[in-house]
Amino acid sequence: MRPFCGKTHLLENMIDFQTRWRAFSRGFARRFALFPFASHFIFLASLILGATAQTAPDRARTFDPLPQDTGSAGLQLMLRRLSTTARLMHTTAHPDDEDGGMMTLESRGKGDTVLLLTLNRGEGGQNKVGSNLFDVLGVLRTLELTGSDRYYGVEQRFTRVADFGFSKNPDETFQKWGGHEAGLADIVRVIRTFRPDVLVSRFQGTDRDGHGNHQASGILTREAFRAAADPSKFPEQIKEGLLPWQAKKFYFDNVCPFRSNECAPENYTVRLSTGEKDPLLGMTYAQFAMEGLRHQLSQGAGGWSIDAGPHYSFYRLVDSVLPPTKDKDGHEKDFFDGIDTSLPGLARRLGVDEAKVPYLRAELVKVQSAVDDAKKAANDPPRAATPLLQGLKTNTALISRVSGEKGLAEIEKRELLGHLRLKRAQFEEAINLALGFTLNVAVDAPVAATPEEAFMAVPGQVFGVAARLRNPSDRPLAIRDVALDLPQGWHASATSAKVTSLAPGKELSAQFRVTVPENAEYTRPYWHRNDPETDGLNTVDDARYATLPFPPPPLQAHVTYSSDAIESQVRAVGTVSYKDSTGREQHRALAVAPPFSVSIDPIAQVIPVGQHETRVVKVEAKSGLAGSNTATVRLAAPSGWQVEPASQRITLGKVGEVKNSEFRVIPSAGREGRFQIKASLDFQGKTYSDGYTVVTRDDLDTFYYYQPAVQKVSVVDVKIPTNLKVGYIMGAGDDIPEVLRQVGLDVTLIPPEKIASEDLSRYGTIVLGIRAYDTQKDIVTNNKKLLDFVSAGGTLLVQYETDVGNFNSGSFTPYPATLSRGRVSVEEAPVEILAPQNRIFHFPNDITQHDFDGWVQERGLYFMEKWDDKFTPLLASHDPGENSLKGGLLVASYGKGMYIYTGYAFFRQLPAGVPGAVRLYVNLLSAGR
Numbered sequence: 043m044r045p046f047c048g049k050t051h052l053l054e055n056m057i058d059f060q061t062r063w064r065a066f067s068r069g070f071a072r073r074f075a076l077f078p079f080a081s082h083f084i085f086l087a088s089l090i091l092g093a094t095a096q097t098a099p100d101r102a103r104t105f106d107p108l109p110q111d112t113g114s115a116g117l118q119l120m121l122r123r124l125s126t127t128a129r130l131m132h133t134t135a136h137p138d139d140e141d142g143g144m145m146t147l148e149s150r151g152k153g154d155t156v157l158l159l160t161l162n163r164g165e166g167g168q169n170k171v172g173s174n175l176f177d178v179l180g181v182l183r184t185l186e187l188t189g190s191d192r193y194y195g196v197e198q199r200f201t202r203v204a205d206f207g208f209s210k211n212p213d214e215t216f217q218k219w220g221g222h223e224a225g226l227a228d229i230v231r232v233i234r235t236f237r238p239d240v241l242v243s244r245f246q247g248t249d250r251d252g253h254g255n256h257q258a259s260g261i262l263t264r265e266a267f268r269a270a271a272d273p274s275k276f277p278e279q280i281k282e283g284l285l286p287w288q289a290k291k292f293y294f295d296n297v298c299p300f301r302s303n304e305c306a307p308e309n310y311t312v313r314l315s316t317g318e319k320d321p322l323l324g325m326t327y328a329q330f331a332m333e334g335l336r337h338q339l340s341q342g343a344g345g346w347s348i349d350a351g352p353h354y355s356f357y358r359l360v361d362s363v364l365p366p367t368k369d370k371d372g373h374e375k376d377f378f379d380g381i382d383t384s385l386p387g388l389a390r391r392l393g394v395d396e397a398k399v400p401y402l403r404a405e406l407v408k409v410q411s412a413v414d415d416a417k418k419a420a421n422d423p424p425r426a427a428t429p430l431l432q433g434l435k436t437n438t439a440l441i442s443r444v445s446g447e448k449g450l451a452e453i454e455k456r457e458l459l460g461h462l463r464l465k466r467a468q469f470e471e472a473i474n475l476a477l478g479f480t481l482n483v484a485v486d487a488p489v490a491a492t493p494e495e496a497f498m499a500v501p502g503q504v505f506g507v508a509a510r511l512r513n514p515s516d517r518p519l520a521i522r523d524v525a526l527d528l529p530q531g532w533h534a535s536a537t538s539a540k541v542t543s544l545a546p547g548k549e550l551s552a553q554f555r556v557t558v559p560e561n562a563e564y565t566r567p568y569w570h571r572n573d574p575e576t577d578g579l580n581t582v583d584d585a586r587y588a589t590l591p592f593p594p595p596p597l598q599a600h601v602t603y604s605s606d607a608i609e610s611q612v613r614a615v616g617t618v619s620y621k622d623s624t625g626r627e628q629h630r631a632l633a634v635a636p637p638f639s640v641s642i643d644p645i646a647q648v649i650p651v652g653q654h655e656t657r658v659v660k661v662e663a664k665s666g667l668a669g670s671n672t673a674t675v676r677l678a679a680p681s682g683w684q685v686e687p688a689s690q691r692i693t694l695g696k697v698g699e700v701k702n703s704e705f706r707v708i709p710s711a712g713r714e715g716r717f718q719i720k721a722s723l724d725f726q727g728k729t730y731s732d733g734y735t736v737v738t739r740d741d742l743d744t745f746y747y748y749q750p751a752v753q754k755v756s757v758v759d760v761k762i763p764t765n766l767k768v769g770y771i772m773g774a775g776d777d778i779p780e781v782l783r784q785v786g787l788d789v790t791l792i793p794p795e796k797i798a799s800e801d802l803s804r805y806g807t808i809v810l811g812i813r814a815y816d817t818q819k820d821i822v823t824n825n826k827k828l829l830d831f832v833s834a835g836g837t838l839l840v841q842y843e844t845d846v847g848n849f850n851s852g853s854f855t856p857y858p859a860t861l862s863r864g865r866v867s868v869e870e871a872p873v874e875i876l877a878p879q880n881r882i883f884h885f886p887n888d889i890t891q892h893d894f895d896g897w898v899q900e901r902g903l904y905f906m907e908k909w910d911d912k913f914t915p916l917l918a919s920h921d922p923g924e925n926s927l928k929g930g931l932l933v934a935s936y937g938k939g940m941y942i943y944t945g946y947a948f949f950r951q952l953p954a955g956v957p958g959a960v961r962l963y964v965n966l967l968s969a970g971r
Contacts, residue, residue, distance in 0.1 A: 105629075105743065108192060110150075110330075115322045117475040118420045119195075122153030124413045124433075124468050127461050128383040131157045131238035131289070132196075133229065135259035136205060137164045137187040138341045139244050141295060142194050142331030143316030144355040148377070149195035151320055151327055155464065156196040157236050159589075160187065161225060161259050165574070166205035166899065168844075170342035170774060170817075176574050178737065178747045179340070180205070181567060184591050185742045186338040193334025197236070199589045201228035202580045204571060207899045208867045209254030210921055212247070212261055218578035225262045226269060227279075232589055233270035234284040237457065240377045241267050242357065243294040250296055260294060267292040267361055285453050290381055292361040303354050310356035312374050317353030328353045337741055385410040388461055398449035405443075408436045409465065416472070424515055427476040431608040434469040437462060438609075470610045478514040481614040483507065483526075483599040485632055486553075490620035493628075493744065494736045495698050497618040498635040499596070500666040501562045504555060507534070507616060509599050512549040519544040520604040524552040526616070527598040531559040544603070556597070558634065565633035566734065566748045568593050575898050575954065592745055595631035622740040630744040638673065638694075639664040640751040641733030642721045646777075648784045648955045649709050651759040659753060661703045661721040662733070665694035673725040677705040680717045684708040711757040714957050721751035756955020761886040762786045763968045769805035771797065771821060773814030773841070776949040778963075785960065787967070794820040797827065807837040807967045812949045815854060816845040825854050832856065833937025837970035842904040842945040855943065856936040862907035864927050865945070866919045869897045874918040876928065882916060882965050889965060893958025902946035905929035917946070933969065940970045 134140045149156040165180030191198050203225045206218045245251040247260030269275040271288035298305035316328040323330045332348045367380035389403035412433025419425035441462045486506030487497035521541050526534040538553040568587040571577040587593045597616030617629040643660040676689045690703045722731040738744040768789045770779045782789045814821050832838045843849045849861045873894040883889040901919050906929030915928040930945045951959030
C-alpha cells in the first residue's frame, strides 16, 4: 500500500539557537502526498549525460555504501546499469511525494539512470518530531530526501520555488511563486541537462492531486515536456551552452484509486510490479524503497512499513513524439516501449547520420559484449575485471574517436558523448567493485566527540590529508597519479614519496598538506530567502550549483591506475571523523567554516508596549581558529533603546571554544512595531555577523544552516492577567511557551511523563502543545485526569491534532466532537467573530477584526467538523470560494472549568510576533478567570 506522507523532523540537540529561526515563513504541511520515496545515485548523471551543461555534480555522499551496493550484488547491479542507456526523470512537488517503488524498480531493477526532481524542499511543512521549522527545515528535509535517494538509486534535483505552506489550488501556488516562469525554467534546465528519454510526473495538475503545490507540479511538468525542446523558451540557457531536448514520452501518476493495487484497464497505460522481489536487494522494490523512505522522520515515516505481497504502480501516457506504442488494449509493457535503450541502439538513434560514423555500431557491440562477459563472471567478481577492463578500453577509445568527428551535428555528437562518458564512469565503478578497490581520503584530525565538534577548515588554514588505497586483488597495478581535486585557489603539496606501483595485497598511502585560501567559500546552502514570511522563491546565490541539493564538498581525490595496460580511476571525498550519539565513529565530508560563528539568543522576542524592563540578550561566539584570539563583540539596538555595555572584549583560546557575552537591553517602544537587534564580532579588521549550525542525524549526512545574528523583536500592545499560572505540556514541539514568558506570563513546562504525578491544581490553565495526542502516549493515558482538572475549575486549552481517526475514536473531548482535516490555508482569509459578547473577546484584551491582520502562512488547520451543543463556536473563516468553517475555536463549560479546542495556527503566529494572535491567545489562557 502507498502510505500517507507526513512532514519534518530535526534532532533538537543538534540544532539549538537556529531552530527557533522564526524568521517567519509561510507554509504548511501537506498531508495528502500520495506516495513517498526518493533516491541518490552514485553517478554524476547531470554532469556526464548533459555534456552541454556547466553544472557541478551531486554532492558526493560520505556514508559507507549500502550492503547491496558492495561485493557481487553491487557489481551485478552496476552491470544492469551498464547494459542500458535508458534515462527517466520523475517530478514531484515536495520531499516524500515521490513514487520510490517505481524509481527503485527502474533504477535498481532495470538499470535505468533515474533523476528525481523535487520542486521545493518542504520548508513550509510541519515537523512531526520537533519544533524546527522554516528554512532550517528545508535543509533537514533535503538531507532526509537524499538519504532516501541512496536506496532508490537516483540523482536528486530541486527548483528555486519554495514551499510556502498548504494551498488548495494552483492559482494561489503560482501567485506565491510569481507565475509559472521560475519553476518552469528550472524544470526545463534539468531536462536540457539530464536529457531524459521519459518524463514521469507524480501529479496530473488537477483537483485530484489535492495540495496546490502538487497541482502546480503536474501543470509545470506537462508544460516543460514540450518547452525544453523549444529553443525560443529560456534562450539564456541556450546561450550558456545547453541544447534543446525533447523527451520522447510523458506519463503521469495518480490515475487509480489511492492505496489500491487494482485499476480499471482504461485508466492506465503502464502497470509496474513494484512488489516483485529482487534477489540482489533481498526484498521487493517497494520494500527497499520503504527502507529509504523511513529516513524522512520529519515526515513521520520512521514507523512505516510495507508487506511483501503484490504491489503495482500505474501510469498513463499523456504525450509522446513517437509513433503509437500501445497495444490493442491501450497498454504498454514498459515506459521505454518504442525506444531502443540498448548500447548498439545509440547508433540507431542517429538515423541516416549513422552512415557518417560507420564504425560506431560495431564498437558499441564490442562494449555490450564485454558487459555480457562480465555478467557471466559476476558471481566471482575478480573474474569479471578482465572483460570490464576490455569494455572500458573500447569505450574510452570510442569517446576519443567520436570527439574528433566532424560530420555529426553538434546535438548528435554531444548526446552520443554524454552516453559514452556515463558508460566510462560506470565501467570504472564496476571495475573497482570487481577488484575490491576503495579509496579512503581523510583529514589529519582527531576523531571528534560529537558531530558539532568535528574538524572544519577555516580560510587561511593549513592541514594534512592522507589518501589510502589497498589492493586486495591478485593484480599488480601501475599507479600514474594520486591527486587531490580542490577548488580554485586551494593548494596541495605532496609530503610523501610518489608511488608508481601497487602490488597485490599491499596498500598505497600518500600524504598532502592543503592550504585553504583566505577567500575560500564557506560550506553553506547556495540559496536563501530574505524573508521566509513572504518570499515564495529562493534566491540562488551561486548559479554553478543551481538545482543541486547542496554545493559539492571542497576536498575530493582520485587515483589513476592501470591493469593489463588499461587505465582506470577510483575517486573519493575527503572526510573528517566524529562519534555519533551511540558512540560509533562516523565520517562526513570536510566543510569550510568562518573563523567565528556568531549567534544571538533569543533570536525572536515579543515585548509588551511600554515595557521598559531590562532584557538580557546573549551573544554566542564560537571560534574556528587555533591559538588564543581576542575579539570584540558588539550589540546594536534600535534608536532610543539602551544597550549596556556597548561592546565586550572576549578571548577564545582554541578551536571550537564558545564564549557567551551578555548584554542588558532596555527597550523604548511606545507603540506596536517590528524592530531588530543585531550582534557582530570584530577581529583583525573584519566583521562577522552570521552563525551556522550543524544539521545532521545519526542516519543522515551533514550540512550547515546559516542565519544572521539578528533578533527580531515584535512590540505588542497586550495586557497580561495577574497571578495566572500556566502549565504547558509539549506535544510534537513548538515555541509558544517561550513567547508567553517573554510577555510576562508564569509558564511551567510539564513533561508528559510527569502528568500522572503532577499536582495540576497548582495551575489555572493547562495547555496541550500541537499534536499532543498524536505524539505523547502519556497524554492519552492521563486524559481523564486532564478533564478532571477542568471539572474542578481549571481551563484546558487543546491545540490542533492531525491523527483524525485516533482522536475521534479516543473520545478525548468532554462532550462529543468530530475532528476533521478542514483548514483555512489563506492567511488573509476573513475571520468572523461569531460570539462578540463572549468574555474571551474582552478579557484581558479587547479583540477586534484588526487582530486577524498580519497573520502568517495560514489561518488554521484540523478544525472540528461536528460538535455537541454544549460547545460554542467563537470564530468562522474560509478559503476563497469555500464554505465557512466554524470548528476552529470551540469552548465549553465542563463542571466548574472551561475546555477549549483550537485549530488556529497560534504555533506559527506567536513565534512570529503577530500582535492580534498574541492578544487572543492570552485571552484564551485567561478564559476561566
